[in-house]
Structure formats: C-alpha cells, structure tokens
Amino acid sequence: MDPTQTLATGSGYWSPLLWLLALVVGLAVALVIRSRGRKDFREGEGRAPFISGNKEPEQGGGHIPASNIYWGFLESMKSYYGRLVPVHTGVPTDYVAWLLGIMALMLIIGLAT
Amino acid sequence: MDTFVMRHLPALLIATPLFAAFLMPLVGTAGRTARNAWAFLGALLTAAIGLTLAWKVWTTGTVLYVFGAATPQQTLPPDAAFPIRIMFQVDAMSALMAVIASLSALGITIYSLSAESKQSGLETFYAMLFLLIAGVLGMVVTGDLFNFFIFLEISSLAGAALVAYRIDDGVAVEAGLKYALLSTVGALAVLTAIGMLFAQYNALNMATLASRLQFTALDKVALVLLAVPLAMKCGAVPMHFWTPDTYTTAPSSVTAFLVVSSQASLYGLFRILYTLYGDLLQFSWATFGWFLIVLGILSMFIGVTMAIPQKDVKRLMAYHAVSQTGYMLLGVGVGLAVLGNADALAKYGKTAMAGGLFHIINHAMYKGLLFLTAGAVFYRCGTRNLNKLGGLGHTMPWTMVFFMIGALAIAGVPPFNGFASKLLIYESVFRFSPFLSIIAMIVSILTLASFVKVFHSMFMGPPRAEFAAAREVPAPMFIGMAILALFVVVAGLAPQPFIEHMINPAVDALVDRAGYIAAILGGR
Amino acid sequence: MMSYLLLKLPYFTVVVLTLLGLAAMVFKKNLIKILMGLSLLESAVNLFLIVTGYRTDGVAPIYTNAPSLHMTLPTVQALTLTSIVIGVATSAMMLSFAMVIYKKYGTVNAEKVKKLKG
Numbered sequence: 009m010d011p012t013q014t015l016a017t018g019s020g021y022w023s024p025l026l027w028l029l030a031l032v033v034g035l036a037v038a039l040v041i042r043s044r045g046r047k048d049f050r051e052g053e054g055r056a057p058f059i060s061g062n063k064e065p066e067q068g069g070g071h072i073p074a075s076n077i078y079w080g081f082l083e084s085m086k087s088y089y090g091r092l093v094p095v096h097t098g099v100p101t102d103y104v105a106w107l108l109g110i111m112a113l114m115l116i117i118g119l120a121t
Numbered sequence: 122m123d124t125f126v127m128r129h130l131p132a133l134l135i136a137t138p139l140f141a142a143f144l145m146p147l148v149g150t151a152g153r154t155a156r157n158a159w160a161f162l163g164a165l166l167t168a169a170i171g172l173t174l175a176w177k178v179w180t181t182g183t184v185l186y187v188f189g190a191a192t193p194q195q196t197l198p199p200d201a202a203f204p205i206r207i208m209f210q211v212d213a214m215s216a217l218m219a220v221i222a223s224l225s226a227l228g229i230t231i232y233s234l235s236a237e238s239k240q241s242g243l244e245t246f247y248a249m250l251f252l253l254i255a256g257v258l259g260m261v262v263t264g265d266l267f268n269f270f271i272f273l274e275i276s277s278l279a280g281a282a283l284v285a286y287r288i289d290d291g292v293a294v295e296a297g298l299k300y301a302l303l304s305t306v307g308a309l310a311v312l313t314a315i316g317m318l319f320a321q322y323n324a325l326n327m328a329t330l331a332s333r334l335q336f337t338a339l340d341k342v343a344l345v346l347l348a349v350p351l352a353m354k355c356g357a358v359p360m361h362f363w364t365p366d367t368y369t370t371a372p373s374s375v376t377a378f379l380v381v382s383s384q385a386s387l388y389g390l391f392r393i394l395y396t397l398y399g400d401l402l403q404f405s406w407a408t409f410g411w412f413l414i415v416l417g418i419l420s421m422f423i424g425v426t427m428a429i430p431q432k433d434v435k436r437l438m439a440y441h442a443v444s445q446t447g448y449m450l451l452g453v454g455v456g457l458a459v460l461g462n463a464d465a466l467a468k469y470g471k472t473a474m475a476g477g478l479f480h481i482i483n484h485a486m487y488k489g490l491l492f493l494t495a496g497a498v499f500y501r502c503g504t505r506n507l508n509k510l511g512g513l514g515h516t517m518p519w520t521m522v523f524f525m526i527g528a529l530a531i532a533g534v535p536p537f538n539g540f541a542s543k544l545l546i547y548e549s550v551f552r553f554s555p556f557l558s559i560i561a562m563i564v565s566i567l568t569l570a571s572f573v574k575v576f577h578s579m580f581m582g583p584p585r586a587e588f589a590a591a592r593e594v595p596a597p598m599f600i601g602m603a604i605l606a607l608f609v610v611v612a613g614l615a616p617q618p619f620i621e622h623m624i625n626p627a628v629d630a631l632v633d634r635a636g637y638i639a640a641i642l643g644g645r
Numbered sequence: 646m647m648s649y650l651l652l653k654l655p656y657f658t659v660v661v662l663t664l665l666g667l668a669a670m671v672f673k674k675n676l677i678k679i680l681m682g683l684s685l686l687e688s689a690v691n692l693f694l695i696v697t698g699y700r701t702d703g704v705a706p707i708y709t710n711a712p713s714l715h716m717t718l719p720t721v722q723a724l725t726l727t728s729i730v731i732g733v734a735t736s737a738m739m740l741s742f743a744m745v746i747y748k749k750y751g752t753v754n755a756e757k758v759k760k761l762k763g
Binding site for chain 2: 670676679680683686687690693694697720721724727728731734735738739742743745746748749750758759760761762
Binding site: 014 | 298299302303306307310338341342344345346348349350352353359360362363365366408412423426427429430432468469472507508509510511535536541544545548549552570571574575577578582613614615616617620
C-alpha cells in the first residue's frame with residue numbers, strides 16, 4: 009500500500025494512514041500514563057465505587073433495557089414522533105396510496121416544468 | 122476454453138446463478154452436503170465471473186453482449202440500421218454494481234450455509250436465493266429496458282418468496298405480501314412507461330431509445346412512471362414503509378441481499394435519469410436533481426429518527442438502511458442538479474456523485490455485515506428484542522467486533538469506509554448548499570447515537586443467565602461476516618484506489634450519455 | 646367521429662380498468678379484493694401494450710403465406726405474453742400469501758393484518 013495514500017475530496021485531502029498514526033500516538037500516550045500508575049494495586053482491595061452515596065447494585069441487576077436509553081430525547085421530541093410514527097400504519101393500502109400520491113405529485117410537477 | 126468463457130462472460134454472469142437455482146432441488150435430493158457444496162460452488166463461480174467481468178470492463182472498456190447475434194459484439198444486424206436483439210451493455214457503472222452484488226452474494230451464501238441449517242425446505246430457499254441473485258445481476262448489466270423489467274420482476278418475486286419463507290406465525294407472510302404488492306404495482310408502472318416509450322420510438326434498447334427521445338409530454342409521464350417506482354423500490358421516504366417490515370422479518374442473509382437488490386433499483390433510477398433522459402432534462406435538470414435531493418434529505422432524516430426508538434434490532438437497522446440510501450440519493454442528486462453546469466460539475470458535482478456511488482458499495486458491505494451480526498445474535502439467542510438481549514460481549518466476542526466495525530462504518534467514523542464516502546459527500550454538497558451538508562452530518566451523529574444504543578443493549582453489561590448457552594457462531598457464518606468486514610476495513614484504509622479504479626469510471630460512465638449511445642449505434 | 650371513438654375505445658378501456666384497479670387497491674380493505682384490483686391493473690397494462698401494436702385490418706405477423714404485409718406489431722405481443730406469465734406467478738404467490746395470512750390471523754382485513762408497524 010502506498011504510504012502517501014490520500015483521499016482527494018475536491019476541496020482537500022484526507023489520509024487514513026495519518027489518522028491511524030494519530031490513533032497509535034494517542035494509544036501510546038495512554039499507555040505511558042497508565043504505566044505511571046500504582047503498581048501495588050490489586051483488584052478487590054480498596055473502597056467500593058462511589059455512586060452518589062447509593063449502594064453498589066448487584067452484578068447482573070445493572071443492565072439498562074434498550075427502551076430506557078434516550079428516554080429524554082424521545083420525551084422532548086414527543087410532538088415530532090407523535091405525528092411521524094402513526095403514519096407508519098402497517099396497512100398495505102396506505103403504502104400503495106403513498107406511492108400513487110408521490111407519482112401524481114411528480115406528474116404534476118414534471119408536466120408543469 | 123478460456124477465450125470462450127471470456128467472450129461469454131456477461132451471459133455466464135446470469136446463466137450461472139440461474140443454473141445453480143434450477144438444479145438446486147435436484148441436487149438437494151442427494152443430501153445436505155451435496156446441496157451445500159452446490160450452493161457454495163454456485164456463489165463462488167458467480168462471484169468469480171462478476172469480478173472477472175468487472176476487471177475486463179475496467180481494463181478494456183464497455184463490454185457488449187448481444188444475444189443470438191453472429192458475434193456477441195455485433196450490435197446492429199447486417200440488414201437493419203438499429204439494434205433489434207436483447208443485449209447486455211456492461212459499462213463501468215454496471216461493473217461497479219456487478220462487483221457489489223456478486224461479492225455480497227458470495228458472503229451471504231457462505232453465511233446461509235450454517236445460519237439456515239436448522240430450517241427445512243432448504244433446496245427451495247437456495248433456489249430462490251440464486252434467482253434473487255440472478256435478478257439483481259441482470260438488472261445491473263442489461264442494456265434493454267424490457268429486459269430490465271423482467272429482471273426487476275424476477276428479483277421482486279424471489280425476494281418476496283424469501284421474505285415469507287419462514288412463516289413465523291404469519292408475520293413474515295404479511296411482510297412478503299406487502300413487498301410483493303408494492304413491487305408489482307411499481308413494476309406495472311414501469312411496464313406502462315416502457316410501453317409508452319416503445320409506442321413512440323419503436324425501440325426497447327436503452328441506447329437506441331436515448332438517441333431517439335424527443336422529451337414529449339408522454340416522455341415526461343413515462344419518466345415519472347419509471348423514476349417514482351424505482352425510488353420506491355430503493356426505499357426512499359415517503360415510500361419506504363415496506364422497507365422496515367420486509368427487512369425485519371426476512372432471514373438475515375436474505376435481508377443483507379435485499380439491501381443489494383434495493384440498490385440495484387437505485388442503479389436503475391440513476392441509469393434512467395442520466396443515460397436514458399440525460400441531456401433532455403436540461404430544462405428540468407434542477408427539477409429532477411431536486412427530486413432526488415429532497416427524497417434523499419427526507420430519507421436520511423426520517424429514516425434515522427424513526428430508527429432511534431425501535432426495539433427490534435433488525436427493524437432499527439432497516440430504518441438505517443433507508444437513512445443511508447438518502448446519502449446516495451443526495452450525492453447523485455447534487456450531481457444531477459448541476460449536470461448542465463460544466464464548471465460546477467467538474468468542481469464538486471462529480472465528487473458528489475463519486476461519494477454517492479462509493480456509498481452504495483460501502484453501504485452494501487457494512488449494512489450487510491450489520492444484518493449478518495443481527496442474524497448471528499438471533500441464531501444464538503432466538504430473539505431480536507433489544508430489551509431482552511444483553512451481555513453477549515462475553516460469549517460472542519467476534520460477533521461483537523464485527524458489529525463494532527459495521528456500526529462505526531455506518532456512523533461515518535474514521536478510518537472505516539463509511540467515513541470516506543461520507544466525507545466526499547459532505548465536502549462536495551457543502552459547496553452546493555451548506556444547509557444540506559449540515560443535515561447530512563446531523564444524521565450521521567444520530568446514526569452513531571442509535572448504534573451506541575444497540576451496542577449497549579446487545580453486547581454490554583454482565584452476562585445474562587438466559588443467554589448463558591450462547592457461543593460464538595459456527596465457521597461459515599464467521600467467514601461470511603469476515604469477508605464483508607475485511608472489505609469495510611480495507612476500503613476505509615485505502616479508499617483512493619477504489620475511487621480511482623471503480624468509482625470515477627462509473628461516474629464518467631453515468632455522465633457520458635453520448636458514449637453509452639455510441640457504444641451501440643457506432644457514433645451515428 | 647364515431648369511428649374515431651371506436652378506434653380509441655381500447656385506450657378508454659385501459660384508463661377505466663386502471664382506475665378501477667387502483668381504486669380497489671387503495672379503498673378496499675379485503676386482501677382478496679386488493680389482489681383483484683392488482684389483477685385488474687395487470688390486465689389494463691397488458692391491454693395497453695397490445696393496443697399500441699394493433700393495426701386496423703392487420704394480419705398476424707407470420708411471414709409464411711402471409712396474405713399481406715400489413716401486419717400487427719409482434720414485439721408488443723411478445724412483451725404481453727411475458728407480462729402475463731409474470732402476472733400469473735405474482736397472483737399465485739400473493740393469493741397463497743393471503744391464504745396463509747387467513748390461516749394465521751383469522752382475517753383477511755388489511756386493517757387488521759398489521760403486526761408490523763411503527
């Protein structure tokens with residue numbers, strides 16, 4: 009592979025290999041920082057993780073189901089989704105109607121121009 | 122022998138999967154080993170022929186194949202001034218699509234060998250799969266409009282049968298019925314348009330039709346009747362409703378190939394807009410360019426926002442397929458909108474088209490990969506519900522790695538291939554209209570967000586008791602995913618050779634309408 | 646005038662059949678009726694193809710012992726035959742789908758066959 013391999017985008021260049029190099033450098037920095045940590049630490053020692061003063065939940069009980077992820081986003085976009093989701097009725101006649109509707113619209117636009 | 126094969130490559134490209142399909146039930150009676158070997162052999166040969174044909178196109182230019190003529194290159198009969206035979210015209214654009222289809226076909230067939238092994242009636246399944254492959258390959262290499270309709274119908278029928286193949290309490294059949302219904306209505310509109318064009322110009326050959334078109338009012342009607350159903354078949358919003366239904370219920374390997382099939386419809390749309398009508402649209406270039414752009418923007422945005430709240434992993438991915446199709450429509454639409462302006466076309470129009478076309482091949486690979494990983498999870502865990510899945514990273518590490526590669530690629534995170542094509546689209550579309558480019562970037566962010574959700578719900582967290590038996594997938598599924606993942610990584614690390622040798626010739630082939638006509642009519 | 650209308654009658658039939666088919670597909674809720682609408686649409690398209698190749702008083706396009714060279718156009722007839730074959734395959738497949746749906750859902754009402762939505 010050519011090391012000068014770049015992607016010309018018309019207004020600039022992007023080199024995937026330079027990006028990889030940057031990743032490697034970042035990884036090296038992280039490893040250097042990690043190697044400066046305490047060598048005498050062993051798992052199981054020390055204090056339990058601090059979770060806002062609550063007790064650490066049991067292993068296995070900490071899984072968040074998918075429906076709860078982005079709850080806030082969905083809640084704030086409720087008016088948008090409230091209109092969009094019902095359009096996906098699942099009724100085949102509606103699907104055909106949408107196809108015919110777009111076809112009619114394009115016929116009007118196409119013949120007018 | 123070698124020259125014989127090389128001379129008849131375009132015909133063999135269709136004949137091989139058809140032969141594999143029709144002999145499949147017979148071979149299947151000899152036992153499962155014979156059946157699997159036959160399926161593997163058929164896919165391998167098809168892929169080899171597809172790649173050889175593409176290589177031939179890239180090295181020697183457009184490959185013509187006239188059926189029933191004295192030589193495959195004799196486009197005009199000795200006693201007639203216009204072509205009367207069915208012909209395949211494989212230019213760089215067709216070659217690109219043939220590579221996509223035949224490579225994914227190989228990966229998907231290998232994957233099916235074990236993914237479907239628990240099912241019954243597999244002879245029919247593979248026969249249908251090969252019919253679907255033949256239909257898609259036919260759509261992208263044919264130079265004849267009616268032939269295009271035939272292959273469109275073959276791929277629709279085989280696709281619908283495959284979607285409904287696992288009855289699954291009727292849900293799969295419901296999806297199959299919707300898909301078949303819409304496909305048939307769309308195909309009938311296409312057939313009507315072909316009839317309108319034939320009645321006026323007495324030709325079915327695309328190059329001949331292109332040279333004769335007058336752009337009458339009837340031609341405009343025909344254009345709409347061709348373009349809108351094909352846009353529906355590629356899943357553009359607001360005609361995308363069948364996409365999530367179909368992609369969710371089909372077996373994962375079939376879903377991965379339905380993505381390719383919808384991209385063959387996209388190819389048909391581009392072929393009709395650029396090659397068949399092309400210069401004739403000059404008074405309405407902007408109109409049809411904007412038709413693609415508006416469909417693209419709607420698909421991108423509505424697709425991704427509908428994906429975020431989904432709970433079924435394959436339904437979520439299906440909405441992303443809609444969203445990613447938007448990028449292709451946007452890129453190629455910008456190219457079409459500036460087709461009349463040579464300066465803008467050279468400056469950013471061709472780059473936008475290159476980005477759009479590069480996204481087609483990238484999308485086929487990473488979306489195929491994602492659907493296959495979803496299939497792998499379903500194979501081991503028996504559910505697609507994201508609320509129930511979890512902790513699979515402990516037991517299926519390789520599936521997780523493949524999923525990460527696919528998810529990062531679809532979100533446009535460097536250094537994977539999705540980034541390369543999206544970068545081309547962003548930068549060129551920005552010079553056309555910054556607003557569109559910004560929407561495209563926002564959609565990418567939302568894509569990443571929703572795949573973070575999938576990743577978290579499927580693979581993260583402590584191991585769950587109900588999936589304790591889950592193991593890594595069997596070797597054929599692993600190989601199928603690895604083929605696609607390898608492409609995603611390689612095309613991401615070295616995009617420039619792909620752009621130079623595959624994409625740019627395809628862009629030039631699309632723009633060069635006169636060249637397409639001259640290949641058949643000899644410059645007359 | 647009358648003969649002109651008679652000549653164009655097949656085209657009117659095409660339009661009427663198309664509209665009937667589309668109306669059945671959009672407004673009927675019974676899956677079987679929707680498929681009947683689809684069949685009507687198919688017939689309309691087939692008729693349209695045939696009509697474009699028709700010539701008044703034309704003979705069948707078979708050159709052996711042809712009484713005259715004033716022939717109907719064979720190409721569209723070939724197209725129509727192909728289209729009919731495809732139509733049969735489609736109808737058979739979709740009707741069998743409707744049958745399975747009736748077995749599994751207990752209804753062929755399109756409004757009730759929507760486990761997939763949203």
